[in-house]
Amino acid sequence: MRFIKTPVEGAWIVELAPHQDPRGSFARIYCEQAFADAGIDFRPVQVNLSTNPEPYTLRGLHYQRAPHGEAKYVQCMAGRLYDVAVDLRPASPTYLAHIGVELVAGGNRLLYIPAGCAHGYLTLAPDSALYYQVSHPYVAEAGAGVRWDDPAFGINWPATPQAIADRDAL
Numbered sequence: 001m002r003f004i005k006t007p008v009e010g011a012w013i014v015e016l017a018p019h020q021d022p023r024g025s026f027a028r029i030y031c032e033q034a035f036a037d038a039g040i041d042f043r044p045v046q047v048n049l050s051t052n053p054e055p056y057t058l059r060g061l062h063y064q065r066a067p068h069g070e071a072k073y074v075q076c077m078a079g080r081l082y083d084v085a086v087d088l089r090p091a092s093p094t095y096l097a098h099i100g101v102e103l104v105a106g107g108n109r110l111l112y113i114p115a116g117c118a119h120g121y122l123t124l125a126p127d128s129a130l131y132y133q134v135s136h137p138y139v140a141e142a143g144a145g146v147r148w149d150d151p152a153f154g155i156n157w158p159a160t161p162q163a164i165a166d167r168d169a170l
Contacts, residue, residue, distance in 0.1 A: 001028060003038040006099040008087045010114035012040065013101060014073075018108060027108065030073065030133065040112060042071055044133035049077070052123045052130075058161035058168060060120015061086055061146050068142035069115030071135040076103035079128025081121045082158050086146065089116035098153050105129075118146050120168075122157055 004013040018027035028034070035042050050059065061084065064070050074083055086098040101111055102124070113119050121130060148155070148168060 001031065001034050003040070006101075007094060008085055008097050008099045008114075008117065009092050009094040010040075011085050011087075011099050011117065012038070012112040014110040014112055016108040016110070029075065029110070042073065042112065042135055044073065044135060046134045046137050048132050048134065050130045050132075052079075052128045053126060054163050055123050055126050055128070056159050056162035057123045057128075058120065058148055058157075058164045060084070060168065061118035061148050062120060063088060063116070063118040063144055063146075064136065064139060064142040065144050066116075068136055068139040070138075071115045072113045072119055072132050073110060073134075074103070074113065074119075074121075074130055074132040075110045076105050076107065077129040077131045078105045079123060079125035080104045081123045081125075081128050081130060083111050083121040083130070084119070084155055085111065085113040086118040086153050086155070087116070088118055088146070092116070096152055098155055100155060100157075102158075103130075120148055122159065122161060124158065
């Protein structure tokens with residue numbers, strides 16, 4: 001695994017290092033010690049799968065308010081998507097900064113998002129799926145969100161959303 005810093009403090013692109021042989025390949029997706037060696041304290045307690053049949057479906061930008069903040073480690077399992085994290089931590093040196101990265105099924109790139117950041121994504125292909133591990137169980141009362149197109153963030157989405165939940169469009 002290779003950890004690549006991003007413009008958001010504490011967010012990392014994680015590139016896998018698959019071992020290839022005649023049978024195919026093998027790659028370690030998560031290793032607590034490798035994360036610790038990179039200075040990342042992450043222990044997943046929940047795993048989620050989001051499926052999206054239509055391209056240009058937008059989900060987010062969501063987060064959980066403290067003390068229920070959750071770090072996320074995301075991977076595209078099917079299709080293709082543009083994944084975004086926005087730093088909402090007022091004390092962070094990268095407050096309001098964002099990272100956007102394209103994730104593809106079968107690719108060797110994942111995104112680690114620290115607690116205190118909002119997360120969202122836009123599908124770029126039909127039948128896209130996002131698999132993600134989280135550091136804190138979901139707490140409905142702590143759920144919150146910010147507008148996906150808020151000019152304060154300056155996110156340059158690769159396409160205009162065609163499907164979006166009412167709560168995300170407000």
